[in-house]
Amino acid sequence: MDPLRQSPSPCSSRPSSPKTPPCEIHGYVGIEDVLDQVKIKAMKMGFEFNIMVVGQSGLGKSTMVSTLFKSKVWKCTLPGLGMPIPQTLQLKSVTHVIEEKGVKLKLTVTDTPGFGDQINNDKCWDPILGYINEQYERYLQEEILITRQRHIPDTRVHCCVYFVPPTGHCLRPLDIELLQRLCRTVNVVPVIARADSLTLEEREAFRRRIQHNLRTHCIEVYPQKCFDEDINDRILNSKIRDRIPFAVVGSDQEYLVNGRCVLGRKTKWGIIEGPRVGKPTTRKQTDLEIKSLLAAGRTQASYLTLWASVSSQ
Amino acid sequence: MAATDIARQVGEGCRTVPLAGHVGFDSLPDQLVNKSVSQGFCFNILCVGETGLGKSTLMDTLFNTKFEGEPATHTQPGVQLRSNTYDLQESNVGLKLTIVSTVGFGDQINKEDSYKPIVEFIDAQFEAYLQEELKIRRVLHAYHDSRIHACLYFIAPTGHSLKSLDLVTMKKLDSKVNIIPIIAKSDAISKSELTKFKIKITSELVSNGVQIYQFPTDDESVAEINGTMNAHLPFAVIGSTEELKIGNKMMKARQYPWGTVQVENEAHCDFVKLREMLIRVNMEDLREQTHSRHYELYRRCKLEEMGFQDTDPDSKPFSLQETYEAKRNEFLGELQKKEEEMRQMFVQRVKEKEAELKEAEKELHEKFDRLKKLHQDEKKKLEDKKKSLDDEVNAFKQRKTAAELLQSQSSQAGGSQTLKRDKEKKNNPWLCTE
Numbered sequence: 001m002d003p004l005r006q007s008p009s010p011c012s013s014r015p016s017s018p019k020t021p022p023c024e025i026h027g028y029v030g031i032e033d034v035l036d037q038v039k040i041k042a043m044k045m046g047f048e049f050n051i052m053v054v055g056q057s058g059l060g061k062s063t064m065v066s067t068l069f070k071s072k073v074w075k076c077t078l079p080g081l082g083m084p085i086p087q088t089l090q091l092k093s094v095t096h097v098i099e100e101k102g103v104k105l106k107l108t109v110t111d112t113p114g115f116g117d118q119i120n121n122d123k124c125w126d127p128i129l130g131y132i133n134e135q136y137e138r139y140l141q142e143e144i145l146i147t148r149q150r151h152i153p154d155t156r157v158h159c160c161v162y163f164v165p166p167t168g169h170c171l172r173p174l175d176i177e178l179l180q181r182l183c184r185t186v187n188v189v190p191v192i193a194r195a196d197s198l199t200l201e202e203r204e205a206f207r208r209r210i211q212h213n214l215r216t217h218c219i220e221v222y223p224q225k226c227f228d229e230d231i232n233d234r235i236l237n238s239k240i241r242d243r244i245p246f247a248v249v250g251s252d253q254e255y256l257v258n259g260r261c262v263l264g265r266k267t268k269w270g271i272i273e274g275p276r277v278g279k280p281t282t283r284k285q286t287d288l289e290i291k292s293l294l295a296a297g298r299t300q301a302s303y304l305t306l307w308a309s310v311s312s313q
Numbered sequence: 314m315a316a317t318d319i320a321r322q323v324g325e326g327c328r329t330v331p332l333a334g335h336v337g338f339d340s341l342p343d344q345l346v347n348k349s350v351s352q353g354f355c356f357n358i359l360c361v362g363e364t365g366l367g368k369s370t371l372m373d374t375l376f377n378t379k380f381e382g383e384p385a386t387h388t389q390p391g392v393q394l395r396s397n398t399y400d401l402q403e404s405n406v407g408l409k410l411t412i413v414s415t416v417g418f419g420d421q422i423n424k425e426d427s428y429k430p431i432v433e434f435i436d437a438q439f440e441a442y443l444q445e446e447l448k449i450r451r452v453l454h455a456y457h458d459s460r461i462h463a464c465l466y467f468i469a470p471t472g473h474s475l476k477s478l479d480l481v482t483m484k485k486l487d488s489k490v491n492i493i494p495i496i497a498k499s500d501a502i503s504k505s506e507l508t509k510f511k512i513k514i515t516s517e518l519v520s521n522g523v524q525i526y527q528f529p530t531d532d533e534s535v536a537e538i539n540g541t542m543n544a545h546l547p548f549a550v551i552g553s554t555e556e557l558k559i560g561n562k563m564m565k566a567r568q569y570p571w572g573t574v575q576v577e578n579e580a581h582c583d584f585v586k587l588r589e590m591l592i593r594v595n596m597e598d599l600r601e602q603t604h605s606r607h608y609e610l611y612r613r614c615k616l617e618e619m620g621f622q623d624t625d626p627d628s629k630p631f632s633l634q635e636t637y638e639a640k641r642n643e644f645l646g647e648l649q650k651k652e653e654e655m656r657q658m659f660v661q662r663v664k665e666k667e668a669e670l671k672e673a674e675k676e677l678h679e680k681f682d683r684l685k686k687l688h689q690d691e692k693k694k695l696e697d698k699k700k701s702l703d704d705e706v707n708a709f710k711q712r713k714t715a716a717e718l719l720q721s722q723s724s725q726a727g728g729s730q731t732l733k734r735d736k737e738k739k740n741n742p743w744l745c746t747e
Contacts, residue, residue, distance in 0.1 A: 022401075023376075023379075025403055026377050026378060027377040029375070029592060030588065030593040031408050031592060032404050033592070034406065034408075035349070035350065035406060037597035038597055039345070040532065040535075041601070042341070042342045042346075043342055044532065047338070049338075068336070069332070070332050070334040070336050071331060071333060097328070098330055098332055099329065100336060100338060100339045103338060103342060105338050146612075146617060147613055
């Protein structure tokens with residue numbers, strides 16, 4: 001709080017418009033306290049995050065979600081063996097409130113059991129797209145009310161994690177069709193499921209091939225190139241884009257490895273550790289997904305305009 | 314679409330699930346803060362007060378900088394608003410500050426309409442935001458928000474009570490903007506007078522039902538300080554950009570022959586309190602109140618005025634889309650009616666023209682018939698004449714042969730002169746007709 005401190009040179013990359021002349025402040029005013037105010041407000045209101053997991057059954061979607069958020073999200077993780085495969089695609093949503101260091105997060109996970117399980121998978125993406133668009137529609141209706149609520153509950157899907165089966169070859173036609181449709185309306189993060197069935201070299205080759213497929217079919221996954229705000233964003237995001245799709249291994253059982261208690265999968269030839277840098281990158285994916293929450297704000301804005309334009313025609 | 318059963322297991326109203334380890338979403342508030350920093354903040358202050366109360370000086374003092382602008386004169390014909398935008402930067406926070414000042418407020422002889430330009434200005438900013446929000450392709454996150462977040466109302470330091478102009482203006486503004494009343498140039502009032510003045514002002518505001526901005530007391534971290542500050546309203550402030558040496562430090566102060574008034578001394582004036590409340594503690598709350606209370610009220614009134622409703626007379630929820638469609642159908646109906654009318658008129662005119670033309674045709678036909686008849690009559694006459702002529706020619710031939718016969722007979726019988734003469738007589742008429 002030195003009253004004689006000179007203001008440092010502007011470090012924001014945003015240039016000041018010619019109409020607004022920059023002013024030099026001689027002394028301390030206290031403008032930066034507004035950051036604390038914003039933080040307090042955000043903590044009080046809490047955050048909302050809606051994630052959707054799409055993929056065929058048996059790829060470890062539920063386990064993945066439980067591992068990511070380190071809590072038992074589903075009441076039962078394994079479907080009963082006697083349960084019949086659902087004939088139509090049914091979406092199931094579960095909402096939980098998780099808290100960490102004072103930050104409350106209302107997490108909604110939507111699962112899609114039965115996706116891609118039928119013999120004829122034609123138009124199996126329709127229920128998914130319908131659900132996503134329905135959430136947009138609901139938000140739009142709330143927003144254009146005359147007397148609208150102070151804080152509109154946000155049920156829009158912020159992130160869709162698509163599980164690619166670890167065939168080792170390339171993306172299947174079903175994957176490509178779905179990704180093409182999904183990436184236009186929602187942030188898609190493709191992951192290679194059950195990556196412990198691939199060796200490291202196979203994984204790399206598979207990853208390259210998938211990246212090539214995505215480029216060929218013009219599928220823009222999150223983080224999208226068009227939303228890079230400045231050079232720092234671009235550098236950070238290109239690093240992430242290089243690693244997409246992430247190869248993940250999920251687990252909810254703990255084992256003792258070198259004296260540490262870790263989540264892992266035990267096989268005859270060793271224990272695969274879940275969250276650890278260098279191995280299947282679940283950590284990076286967590287950061288990415290949490291980053292997507294805020295980016296979701298700006299992407300959602302653009303998609304909302306798209307939706308608004310569609311609905312008003 | 315195949316049956317989409319979305320079974321939502323909300324689980325007894327969103328159960329809280331304990332975490333088994335560190336996930337990492339506690340960085341969310343920091344991410345939000347970083348994003349806000351990169352976007353920058355914007356804050357708009359409206360200063361309402363009579364000329365010469367020190368509005369510009371106070372702004373300079375508050376933000377520790379020199380804003381441009383010349384002092385206004387007292388000869389303005391009407392109340393005008395002067396708006397300036399500045400880019401301020403402190404450490405890594407960028408603030409786009411807009412200061413709007415009234416020029417010529419309270420200088421006219423007839424002050425009945427003084428509040429109108431101010432109210433219109435505030436409404437115009439709301440309108441601009443509403444238009445942007447209703448656009449199809451909108452960029453709200455990059456939109457420069459020009460809505461007024463705080464209105465500093467400068468009260469003249471008479472020491473008695475509020476002027477009626479102040480009351481009227483504040484009453485008109487209290488539902489549109491967050492009003493923070495301040496006593497300007499408070500170094501003109503003594504301490505005892507000040508307490509009485511403040512009490513009088515607050516009681517007048519309460520009795521007239523003017524809603525001034527109350528600092529929020531619902532959040533524990535700021536409830537205490539805001540509560541005490543609420544009791545000090547209206548703030549008595551002094552503005553000064555001159556720095557004087559007091560003791561061994563340079564401070565902002567005003568020098569009088571009888572002493573020095575320090576701006577940042579809490580015992581001398583409430584400037585520090587104002588700065589704390591306005592910028593350091595409640596800036597975000599001011600912006601939120603503007604958006605969620607004042608703007609929403611404006612939006613509601615405006616949309617209801619345009620004819621939109623949330624529920625129709627049967628209290629079934631109306632959607633904006635239905636209203637749009639209804640209006641659109643109405644307009645289309647009107648359009649169609651007009652089109653029909655035009656078409657009818659056109660058909661009528663065509664019919665009239667046709668009738669006219671038919672008449673003309675008929676006339677022509679009649680004329681033609683008449684002429685034809687005339688021609689036929691003439692022809693008949695001619696034929697008659699020809700016939701009579703032929704008859705005469707035949708008669709003459711007969712007579713000629715008869716005469717020749719007679720002549721041959723008479724020559725045989727000794728020819729008579731009279732017959733010749735008769736012949737000549739008879740020849741002469743024919744000689745003429747040849």
